[in-house]
Amino acid sequence: MDNSADLSTLEWSTPRPAAFTLAAGGLILLVAAVLTASDPVGVVLMGFAALLLLGFAGYALWIRPRLAATTDDPQPAITVRTLSGTHTYPRDRIDRIRLIDFRRIGRRTGQLEFDVLRDDAPSTAPADGLREDTRLVVFSRWDLGADLGDVADDLRRAGFVVEDQRK
Template sequence: MDNSGDSSTHAWSTPVGAGVAGCLGGVILLGGAVLVSNDPGGSVLMGIAGILLVGLGVYTLVVRPRLELAAGYPATLTVRGLTGRRSYTPDRVERIRLLSMRRVGRRVGQLEIDVLDDDAEPVRPNDGTGNDGTGKDGPRDDTRLLVFSRWDLGTDLISVVDELRAAGFHVDDDR
C-alpha cells in the first residue's frame, strides 16, 4: 500500500486495520483467558496468545512506515524498526533481491536487502562481472540483512521492487 501523498516519496507498511484487528483479537483472547479460569492450562495458553497478539498489533501500529523511498539524487531508502530509523543511499545498499518460494502449496515472496554497516566502506561499482572488488561471491561480511514480506509492506512486493529499481537501486529478482 503506497501511503504517501507526494509522488517522489513512497512509503510501505502493514495496513492499520491489521494492527487494530491484532490488538482487538488479543484483548478478546485475554478476556477469554479470564472467563475460562476454571481450566488453568487453557487459561495460560489463551493469555500468552493474547499477549503475543496484542504485542504484534502494537508493533505494526508503532513501526510505520516500515520502508520508505525518497526519490531524488541520490535516492534514500529508510527502514524503520523498534530502535528507530536508518537511511541508506544506493552506495550503502549492497544487494536487493526479490525471492519467490513455494510454501504450503502456494508461492510466497520475500524482499531481501543487504545493507552495509555504518562503519563499512561503500559499495564499489560493479564491473559487470558480478565482482564488486571484494574478491568474494555473495554478501560481504560487514552487511546486515533486512527481510520484508507482503505483511511488512502491505502491498505486492513486485510493485515495491519496481519503485526501487526506478529510483536507481540495483535489484536482483528471480521472477
C-alpha cells in the first residue's frame, strides 16, 4: 500500500456529504411544494426554501477547495476560491491571519480571518501601522469542513503566522 501523499498542498472545503444533504432537503421541499399545490402561499414558501437549499448545495459543491495552502514554492501561499474566481496570495501579501471566536445567540462560534493586501497595495505598512488597503476573507467551520484550531495549526506548520485570539 502506497501512503505517499503530496504534503505540499493542504486543502479545506465544505464536506461533500453536507452538500448532498442540503441538495436532498431541497428536493424534498420541491416535492412537498408540488404535493401541496392547493395552498399557493405554501407552494411559494416551500419552493423558495427549496431553491435556496439547492443553491447553497450547488455553491458548496462548486467552490472546492475553499482554502488551500501551498508550501512547495519558494514562499508559502494561500489560495482562496470564490464565485468570482481563484485568488492566490503569497505569504508576503498576507497582512494578518487571526483565529477568533465570539458569542452569537448564546453560543461561541469561531472564524478564521485573513487580511490580504490588494494587488495595488504596497508591501510596506504605513508609519502609523494601520492599513486601509487590505481585503478581509473570513472562513467558518462550515466553509472549511474542519476544526478551525486544526486548520490554524496546519497553517502554522506550513510557515504562516496565525494569531490565536480565542478566549
